[in-house]
Amino acid sequence: MKKLIALLACVLASVANCQTEAPDAHHSPQAQSSTVDAEYDGTPGVVTGYVRDVACLLRNPKAGAANTPETKACMRKCVAGGSPIGILTSDGILYTPISKAIPDVSVRKSMLPYVGTYVRADGKLFERGQLHAIAISHIEVVQAQTAR
DSSP states (O other), X not given: OHHHHHHHHHHHHHHHHHHHSOOOTTOOXXXXXXXXXXXXXXXXXXXXXXXXXXXXXXXXXXXXXXXXXXXXXXXXXXXXXXXXEEEEETTSOEEEEEOSSSSOOOOHHHHGGGTTSEEXXXXXEEXXXXXXXXXXXXXXXXXXXXXO
């Protein structure tokens, strides 16, 4: 019973965050900026893809956009439970949203309204090994066809 109450509290907190921070076409996930040396400032770029939890993508190589009631419910539970949020492109590259600030600060709260949608995010791209990240300057919801 205690676990059920804790899970319900997480889901309600997640829903409350989504309701207080509705997505709009000109919303910027980071209000603050900091001065960063050019060599560490990333490469300007655009990422278009589906925003979702990362855990299912790592556990299930066939996972993609949550497009059934079952996969949407699972995604919501994972996000409510604290799973990291990423942007999955149509070619399978997963981008982790990071802040523009150094030291880094969490951008999770600002990404919550976009979970389960396709987005186009402009910002600075970073790559190290097989890891990809984006420090988002501008994000907007787009149609699934545009994201492909």
